[in-house]
Amino acid sequence: MHLSEGILSGPVLVGGAAFAAVGVAAGLREMRDEDIPRTAVMTSVFFVASLVHVPIGPSSVHLILSGLCGILLGWRAFPALLVALFLQAILFGFGGLTVLGVNTFILAAPAAVFGAIARGWMRSHPDATHRAPLIAGAAAALAIACSGLLAAAALGLSQRSFIGAAGLIFAAHVPLMAVEGAITAGIAGFLLRVKPELLTDGGLSRTGPRE
Secondary structure, rough: OOOOOOOOOOOHHHHHHHHHHHHHHHHHOOOOHHHHHHHHHHHHHHHHHOOOEEEEEEEEEEEOHHHHHHHHHHHHHHHHHHEEEEEHHHHHOOOOOOOOOHHHHHHHHHHHHHHHHHHHHHHHOOOOOOOOHHHHHHHHHHHHHHHHHHHHHHHHHHHHHHHHHHHHHHHHOOHHHHHHHHHHHHHHHHHHOOOOOHHHOOOOOOOOOOO
């Protein structure tokens, strides 16, 4: 879900960069030394998963796994996805540097929000392990849907002529919602068996600034 350079208006670029900066700052504030390996792994997962692109107008469709990042990282999904998007922009020309803030916000904000909702449910229902993968899958699907809406909104707010393309982009991501939900549910089911705490902490069980 990489929006390309040269198509968004200045206010949308500035607003997206500002919102992304707030999210990255929040993620870095939560980051502890022991969080770095998990964050790096999820950065790599996103980087590899989203390399295969299907062009759709001024954007593209590809596997994202942002919902999984949100569940496992919390607000740390912002710096994780920022790094991955930056590397993709400079190495492969996906997206671009001027739209880096917008693309980061579009992907990371829904991931962090729905990831928090999923973690909260799993924390409050520790015995409902049979439902947890479904909750994780639903959170991942909703994160993709919300990202699609944000991408469409960014295009529509930039130029009215992009409204048709914005609708096409969102429609193209509907099948991806099912794929992302199924993959995330499968991974969540596996993690529940081997390391369930990965699905419930997400950095939220620890309070206070980084020392």
